[in-house]
Amino acid sequence: MNMKKIVLTLAAVMSMTMAFAAGENDNNNTTTNANAYKFNVSTYALSRALNLNYDQVDVVEDINRTFATEMMNASVADNSERDAKVQSAIKKDLSYMRYVLNDRQYREYVKLLNVTLNNRGLNK
Template sequence: MKKMILTVVAVMSLSMSAFAENDNAENTLNVENYDMNINMRKLAVALDMTFDQMESVEDVHNMFCKEMMLAAHASKDDREKMVDMAVKKDLRYMHYILDEKQYHKYLLLLNTTLRNRGLK
C-alpha cells in the first residue's frame, strides 16, 4: 500500500513538472516572436535607402524593438494594445523618413513579419 501511494505521488509530480516545462517553453517562444531585430544592411538594400535614411531608420527601429519587448513581457490584456501602439508609432516615423515607394515596401515587409510571427 505504501509503495502504491509513493508511486502515485511520484507520477503526479512528474506530470506536474512536465506541465510547468511546457508553460516555460511557450512563454519563451512567445517572447521570441516579439524580437524584431533585423539586419539593417539588408533592409537598406531592399528599400534602396541613403546613408542618412539608414541611420534614422536604425534609431527608429531600435526604439520599436524596445517597445515590442515591453509588450512581450506585459500582461495578456495589455499586450495587443501595446503592439498596436508600437506599430503605429513606428509607421508614423518611417513615413516621415522614407519616400512613398520605400514606405510602401517597408509596410509590406512589416505586415508580413507581424503575420508570420502571429502578432497580427
C-alpha cells in the same frame, strides 16, 4: 501489501512527472511569447531590401531601435494593455517610416512588417 506500495509509488512518480512536464510547457510558452516581441532587425538587410540611401540608413536604424524597445515594453505589460501597446508601437513605427521613406520603399516596408508580425502571431 508489497504490490500496493509499488502501485502507489508508481502513481506518485507519474504525478510528479506530469506536474514537471506541465511546468516546462508553461516556461516554453512564456519564452516563445517573449521571443515573438524581440525585433532585432538587421539594418543592413533592411537597407538592401528597401534600397536606402546613406542618410536613410541612420534614421531607419534609430526608428528600428525605438520600435524594438517599445515592443519589448509591450511584452512585459499586463495582458489587458499588451495589445494596445503593440498597436501603438506599430502605428508609431509606420508613421516614422512614412516620413523617412519614399512611396515604393514604404510599401515594401509595410509588406515586410506585416509578414514578420503574421509569422510571430502578433498581427490581429
